[in-house]
Amino acid sequence: MSLKIKVVGGGPAGLYFSYLMKKTFPDYVIQVIEQNPPGATYGFGVVFSGRALSFLEQGDAGVIQRLKGNMQSWSDQHITHKGQRVVIDGNSFSAIARITLLTELQTLCRDIGVELVFNQRLDTEHPESDCDILVAADGANSVTRGRYASEFKTEISELENYFCWYGVETAYDAHTLTFISEGDGVYCGHHYRYKSNMSTMVAEVDQDTWVSSGMREMTDEQRQAHFQGVFQDTLHGKPLISNRSIWQRWRLVKNGKWHHKNIVLIGDALRSAHPSIGSGTRLAMEDAIELWRAFQSAGSDMQTAFQQYETQRRPIREKLDSAAEKSIAWYEDIAHKMSMSPEELALDYMLRTGLMTPERLAHDSPKFVATLSEAGVLSTD
Numbered sequence: 001m002s003l004k005i006k007v008v009g010g011g012p013a014g015l016y017f018s019y020l021m022k023k024t025f026p027d028y029v030i031q032v033i034e035q036n037p038p039g040a041t042y043g044f045g046v047v048f049s050g051r052a053l054s055f056l057e058q059g060d061a062g063v064i065q066r067l068k069g070n071m072q073s074w075s076d077q078h079i080t081h082k083g084q085r086v087v088i089d090g091n092s093f094s095a096i097a098r099i100t101l102l103t104e105l106q107t108l109c110r111d112i113g114v115e116l117v118f119n120q121r122l123d124t125e126h127p128e129s130d131c132d133i134l135v136a137a138d139g140a141n142s143v144t145r146g147r148y149a150s151e152f153k154t155e156i157s158e159l160e161n162y163f164c165w166y167g168v169e170t171a172y173d174a175h176t177l178t179f180i181s182e183g184d185g186v187y188c189g190h191h192y193r194y195k196s197n198m199s200t201m202v203a204e205v206d207q208d209t210w211v212s213s214g215m216r217e218m219t220d221e222q223r224q225a226h227f228q229g230v231f232q233d234t235l236h237g238k239p240l241i242s243n244r245s246i247w248q249r250w251r252l253v254k255n256g257k258w259h260h261k262n263i264v265l266i267g268d269a270l271r272s273a274h275p276s277i278g279s280g281t282r283l284a285m286e287d288a289i290e291l292w293r294a295f296q297s298a299g300s301d302m303q304t305a306f307q308q309y310e311t312q313r314r315p316i317r318e319k320l321d322s323a324a325e326k327s328i329a330w331y332e333d334i335a336h337k338m339s340m341s342p343e344e345l346a347l348d349y350m351l352r353t354g355l356m357t358p359e360r361l362a363h364d365s366p367k368f369v370a371t372l373s374e375a376g377v378l379s380t381d
Contacts, residue, residue, distance in 0.1 A: 001299075001300040002027045002028055002029065003025070003028050003029070003132040003133060003300055003302075004028070004029040004030075004031070004130075004131045004132050004133075005018075005021060005028055005029070005030045005031070005131060005132065005133045005134075005135065006031050006033060006127070006128075006130070006131040006133070006134050006135070007030065007031065007032045007033070007134075007135045007137055008033050008122055008127065008134065008135065008136050008137060008138045008142075008143075008144050009032075009033075009034065009136070009137035009138035009139060009142075009267075009269070010032050010033070010034030010036070010102070010106070010116065010118070011102070011137060011139065011267065011281075011284070012046075012101055012102065012105060012281050012284060012285050013137045013266050013267040013281070013284035013285050013287060013288045014032055014034075014135065014137030014138075014266075014267075014288070015032065015102070015105035015106060015108075015109055016056075016059060016063070016105060016285050016288045016289070017135060017137065017266065017288035017289075017291060017292055018030050018032050018109050018114045019060070019063070019105065019108050019109050019112060019114065020059050020060060020288065020289070020292040021292055021295065022109070022112045022113055022114050023060070023112055024292070024295075024296060025295070026112075026113070029115075030113075030114045030115065031114070031115040031116075031117060031131075032109065032114060032115065032116050032117065033117050033120055033122060034116070034117065034118050034119075034120070035119070035120060035121045035138075036118065036119070037118050037119055038106060038116070038118045039099070039103075041098045041099045041102055041243075042243055042244045043098045043165055043200075043243065044097070044098065044165065044166070044167040044194060044198070044199075044200040044241075044243065045095045045096065045097055045098060045167075045192065045193070045194025045195070045198070045199065045200040046095060046096055046097075046098050046101055046194070046279055046281045047093055047094070047095040047175060047192050047194070047200070047279055048071075048093070048094050048095070048096075048279055048281075048282050049091070049092060049093055049278065049279075049282075050092025050093065050094070051092075052278065052279065052282040053068070053094060055282070055286055055289075056282065056285055056286065056289070058289060059285070059288070059289040059292065063105075063108060066104060066108075067096060067101065067104055068094065070096050070097070070100045070101075070104065071094040071095060071096045071194075072094065072095050072096075072171075072193050072194055072195065072196065073092070073093065073094040073095075074092075074093055074094075074173065074174045074175070075089070075090075075091065075092055075093075075174075076088060076089055076091060076173075076174045077091040077093070077174055077175050077176070077177075078173070078174045078175070078176040078177070079176075079177050079179075079342065079345065079346040079349060080176060080177065080178040080179065080234075080342075081178075081179045081338075081340070081341075081342040081345045081346070082181075082341075082342055084342040085176075085342075086342050086343055086345075086346040086368070086371065087174075087367070087368065087371070088346065088350065088365050088368045089365050089366070089367040089368055090364040090365040090366070090367075090368070091175070091364075091365070093174070093175045093192070095175075095192050095193065095194035095200070096194055097194050097195055097198070098281075101281075121143070122143065122144065125147070126147075127144060127147075128261060128262050128263050131262070132262060132302065133262050133264070133302055134262055134263045134264075135263075135264055135266060135291070136263055136264065136265045136266070136269045136270075137266050137267050137269060137284070137288075138269055139267065139268045139269055140251055140253050140268040140269070140272040141251075142265070142268075142269035144263065144269065145255070145265055145269050148260050148263065151257065151260040152255045152256070152257050152258075152260055152265065153255060153256025153257050154253070154254070154255050154256075155253070155254045155255070155256070156251055156252070156253050156254075157251070157252045158249040158250070158251055158252070159249055159250045159251075159252060159274075159328055159332070160206065160207045160249070160332045161204055161205065161206050161207065161249065161250070161328075161331055161332055162204065162205050162206075162207075162210050162215070162247050162248065162249055163202060163203065163204050163247070163248065163249070163250055163275075164202070164203045164220075164223065164224070164227075164245050164246065164247045164248075165200065165201075165202055165203075165243075165245055166200075166201045166202075166203060166224070166227075166240040166241055166242060166245050167198060167199065167200060167201065167240070167241035167243065168191070168198070168199050168201050168235050168238050168239070168240055168241060169197055169198060169238050169241070170193075170199055170235060170236045170238050171193040171195075171196060171197055171198070171199060172191050172192055172193050172199050174192070175190075175191075175192040176189075176190075176191050176192065177189070177190055177349070178191065178231070178234050179334070179338070179345070180230055180231065180234075181338045182213075182230060184209065184212050184213040184214070185205060185206070185208060185209025185210075185212050185213045185335075186205070186206060186208075186209055186334055186335045186338055187203070187204070187205055187209065187227065187230050187231070188203075188204040188205070188331070188334060189201055189202070189203060189204070189231055189234060190202040190204065190275070190276075191234070201231075201235070201240060202275065203227045203231075203240075203247075204331065206331070206332060206334055206335055207332075208335060209335075213226065214226075215247070220242075220245065220246055220247055221242075223247050224240050224242060224245065227240065228240045250272070250274060250275075251272060252272055252274070253268060253269075253270075253271060253272040254271055254321075255270055255271065258270060258306070258309070258310045258314070259306040259309075259310070262302060264291065264306050264309065266284060266287040266288055266291055267280075267283070267284030267287055267288075268280060268284060270287065270317075271317055271321065273320070273324070274324040274327060274328055276324070276327040276328065276330075276331055277320060277323050277324045277327050277353065278320075283317070283320065286313075286316075287313060287317075290309055290312055290313040291305070291309045291313075293308075293309075293312070294306070294308040294309040294312070323353035323354065323355050324353075326352055326353045326354060327352055327353050330348075330349070330352040330353075341375065341377070343371060343372050343375040343377045344377050346368070346372075347372055347377055347378060350365075358378065
């Protein structure tokens with residue numbers, strides 16, 4: 001039985017799901033609807049841990065190997081506090097330009113027969129009426145989900161800290177967190193290279209700094225200049241680059257139901273992943289893999305596939321949500337941690353979610369643990 005599947009949202013998750021489904025079910029008609037033009041993306045680089053890439057290979061190892069050819073990779077993580085860098089070994093990371101990731105996935109989809117439609121918004125009242133299955137992969141601000149918010153039992157809340165995504169023409173050695181305490185507040189920069197000469201810089205401030213620094217009253221252009229001034233040494237004198245870079249609080253999206261009628265949610269449309277626990281792109285693409293696996297098992301039995309997808313994926317997402325809540329609390333309390341030594345802060349950061357234990361840390365990051373021991377922060381006895 002041939003099905004018509006409409007995927008709303010041409011991001012990595014929607015494209016990866018479409019590719020996997022068309023490869024497995026070549027007779028299915030699969031259409032991706034994207035509101036932006038094919039060459040548009042808002043953001044800079046996307047970072048994946050080595051573990052994340054191994055998960056994504058469970059969908060199609062060849063696709064991930066192809067993407068790796070466009071990635072920057074490194075094996076450490078750095079925490080910079082009070083001007084001192086602490087190196088955490090045993091952390092494999094890779095990053096790719098978001099536009100490159102999208103272009104590669106678009107090409108793979110076209111080559112296999114997925115129909116890609118750009119510059120189109122689904123403004124109809126019932127966009128699910130002209131297809132057998134509608135996959136909502138249209139992000140945290142999902143219009144598709146919004147039409148049935150009560151049916152999906154959608155909950156949306158705002159966190160306390162403020163974020164903004166920038167780029168910078170500086171290539172950092174590793175995924176780095178830099179904390180700077182100024183007279184007017186505490187600032188955090190999450191930065192990593194995604195090309196040989198380009199990096200992502202995610203800027204973050206807590207609620208008190210947002211007010212005390214005057215950022216609340218500034219325009220986004222003034223906030224960019226202000227953050228750039230605070231991080232001028234970290235930026236190596238290079239300016240921050242904006243790409244629709246808007247300062248805002250993180251919107252936490254949750255849905256009590258994952259599917260309704262013939263509509264199923266994946267990625268940020270389902271649950272927005274806080275950036276402090278890993279790439280939301282990775283989690284969204286993992287959702288895509290699990291939904292594809294469900295259809296592999298259930299075939300054209302849509303409701304069975306939807307239920308299997310939720311049964312398999314919900315416990316994992318809930319575990320990560322629990323870890324995210326602890327990580328969010330850690331960042332929102334960052335001002336009270338600035339008195340820590342660099343080594344103490346790095347250890348506190350690594351243990352913040354409860355997923356990492358001192359025993360696992362000793363196994364995964366022996367050089368880092370040795371540094372902590374030398375600093376008298378952690379006993380190895």
